[in-house]
Amino acid sequence: MQNLPLQICRWQPFTTASQLEQAAVEKILSLAKQAIAARGAFHIVLAGGTTPRRVYEALRQANTNWQAWHIYFGDERCLPAQHAERNSLMASLAWLDHVGIPEQQIHPIPAELGAAKATENYSLIINELHEFDLVLLGLGEDGHTASLFPGHELGTMENAPDTLAVFDAPKPPPERVSLSAHRLSNARQVIFLVTGKSKLQAVNDWRAGSAIPAAAITPKAGVDIYIENDLIQS
Ligand code: 6PG
Numbered sequence: 001m002q003n004l005p006l007q008i009c010r011w012q013p014f015t016t017a018s019q020l021e022q023a024a025v026e027k028i029l030s031l032a033k034q035a036i037a038a039r040g041a042f043h044i045v046l047a048g049g050t051t052p053r054r055v056y057e058a059l060r061q062a063n064t065n066w067q068a069w070h071i072y073f074g075d076e077r078c079l080p081a082q083h084a085e086r087n088s089l090m091a092s093l094a095w096l097d098h099v100g101i102p103e104q105q106i107h108p109i110p111a112e113l114g115a116a117k118a119t120e121n122y123s124l125i126i127n128e129l130h131e132f133d134l135v136l137l138g139l140g141e142d143g144h145t146a147s148l149f150p151g152h153e154l155g156t157m158e159n160a161p162d163t164l165a166v167f168d169a170p171k172p173p174p175e176r177v178s179l180s181a182h183r184l185s186n187a188r189q190v191i192f193l194v195t196g197k198s199k200l201q202a203v204n205d206w207r208a209g210s211a212i213p214a215a216a217i218t219p220k221a222g223v224d225i226y227i228e229n230d231l232i233q234s
Contacts (some may be wrong), residue, residue: 006164008217008222011207013229018054024193025058025223028134029190033160034095035133036068043070043129045179046134048077048087051193055136056095066100072126074137074184075147076109078118078175085173086111098113109177115165118177126162126179132187134217139194140171141201143212147171147178153225155180181216194227203231 014020028044035042076087083089096181097186107125111118125234138144147166148154155164160182164218169176184190192214194203205212 005218006144009206010222010224011018011232012224012226013232014226015229017228020193020195020228021054021058024055024136024185024191024226025062026234027191028055028059028136029062029064030228031134032064032069035188036065040228041068041070043072043131043133043134045072045074045135045184046091047089047137047138047193048073048075048090049140050090050159051137051138051195053090053094056091059095060098062099067102069101069105071101071106071128072094072129072132073109074135074145075176075178076111076118076176077147077173078111078115079173081112082224092187111175111177115167115175115177119161119163119165122163122177123161123215126183130186133189135184135187135190135217136189137184137192137214137217139192139199139202139206139214141198142170142203143205143210143214144171145192145214145217146184147180148213148216148230150213152213153183154213156216157182181213184217185219187219189221190217192223192225192227194225194231196228197230200231200233204233207232
């Protein structure tokens with residue numbers, strides 16, 4: 001078993017979910033401003049699930065140069081493109097349909113093609129980019145992140161593929177596509193958004209040093225974990 005690089009965690013507790021969401025919006029916009037000033041573009045990977053929805057809704061009102069934003073997804077469920085459970089649909093309805101990011105700069109994972117084909121296609125897109133500016137991730141109750149689940153291939157090795165096909169995910173639907181842990185770690189900044197009492201056990205395991213999939217995300221600069229106070233037991 002390869003020794004994983006140590007994960008540097010900066011736990012950032014917030015009293016309420018709305019304070020956490022506001023702080024996340026401010027951080028995302030600040031990172032975007034820095035990236036656009038430095039390199040003329042901002043490459044961000046979106047988290048799926050429900051936690052980021054209000055962050056995405058708040059971003060609709062942002063005053064930023066949308067022409068310089070490039071959107072990717074950390075994972076996707078293998079469902080029809082307009083299925084209510086698609087991560088790409090949630091992000092579009094909450095945010096992307098309401099701002100002026102050029103369509104060719106929004107890269108949904110074509111998971112409607114099935115995990116094998118979509119993984120192959122998305123790798124070609126991701127391959128063109130060296131380092132993400134920001135990766136947003138959620139945390140599942142079992143410690144998963146993106147579609148990297150306990151007991152499954154996480155793609156942590158140096159030579160891991162950028163994208164992984166998942167056929168037996170414990171969180172429905174079973175068929176998914178995920179960026180690998182190695183690819184998600186190739187980022188200037190990684191922010192986890194963690195709210196809800198159901199995540200308490202996963203947070204406790206993480207803080208106790210358990211090798212949950214979220215702990216396999218090891219960018220050089222470490223990870224910031226935006227988390228509700230109640231979930232951090234001293
Ligand atoms: C998915 C997500 C997944 C999610 C966590 C947390 O496609 O299911 O990418 O990793 O981020 O399961 O989900 P909630 O935000 O809904 O709690």
